[in-house]
Amino acid sequence: MEKWECDVCGYIYDPAEGDSSAGIEPGTSFEDLPEDWVCPDCGVGKEDFTKLD
């Protein structure tokens, strides 16, 4: 599963870790994050993330 980076602040969403601050279990792909999930560091939405290759 790919990592995604926040365009605004540089936070990297790693599916292997999930996002405990929002109750996201490890193993959750970026695509499977709820639509209202936001960057835990700066608060912008999923549409402001770019897939890392």
Added chain:
Amino acid sequence: MEPVLLKEGIYWVGAIDWDMQYFHGPVYKTHRGTTYNSYLIVDEKVTLVDAVYAPFAGEMVERIRKIIDPARIDYIVVNHLETDHTGALPEVMKLAPKAKIFCTARCKAGLEKHYYGNWDYEVVKTGSELALGRRTLSFIEAPMLHWPDSMFTYVQEDALLMPNDAFGQHLASAFRFDDEVETDLIMEEASRYYANILYPLSKLVLKKLDEVAGLGIPISMIAPSHGVIWRKNPGRIIEAYRRWASGEWLPRAVVVYDTMWGSTAAMARSIIEGLAAEKVDARLVKISIRDLNHIFTELLEARLLVVGSPTVNRSHLSVLSPFLDELTGLKPVNRLGAAFGSYGWSRGAVKAMEGKLEAAGLTLAGEGLELLWVPDEAGLESCREWGRVLARKVKEQG
């Protein structure tokens, strides 16, 4: 100065800082001071929207006192936790210890790490409402405009938007409203503010403008946290933000340079002549005598950035480095770049500067121009010609 009435029962109770010269530490030079705008809404519940920078706490409290005993404040809306708007909070909380603070979750977390007060908070989100009696406030979260915690407050019955730092200007003035101060001056300071604070966040600005437009709410007045209040023409600043955020440009070029013994300066002046001959509004900036804030404001609507430096130690003068570094962080969109300079034995400045322009996302408009030692008339003519060629690129659409 007395409190100033915005709408019936709604007052400006902020402070004017005529002396502020540097904002955000040494980085951001403010040329005309600033104001810290806080607003008091007197309804069944008395509400303070934002506070001021700590040294001005007494001034704000005195203004509030001319309207009402500060102990009667029930609610405090904190749109943004940065210290220029919250420094006076501990003082207000001393006078009104039971006041409840309304802010975003990120703002609360930040306030707790700034002031460590045992304060009563209520976290709000986009769509949350707060009834004050005759009036109702609603809130719009605005993450990264310009901090994670930022939000806008809207007074429904008065169609009054209080967007904190958005739409502001660092402009100290004896007057509070856009119709009382020269428009050109306000817009110059608004553009300086945008260029230096919001430019890298332009994508978010556009989305937020669309979101607010999509709410279909009337906006009769915009009361930001710095500078004048948009009373006569709130549409003017909304329209300007849309233009700046979408990266629109004018046929304008900015030549940013520095020089050792004058050769690169002579080149720069001839390049300006060439650009101007083709009717491009060309502006010359010697970097060592200007602050970055000035340069980024000049660049806001310019299509072309030309950088010039002689070669020293196989690269450009280090005085250009802070500018080129910061340019990368600003992420300019849809902009052209070019580089020039004089050299003695080895070259390197132009290539180094071109690399940094490209790294910042600019498209090179043409080959760089390098001249050996001191330019003669033929050399200066080649600079003019180079300027003319660049000018034609500037005017091409794309």
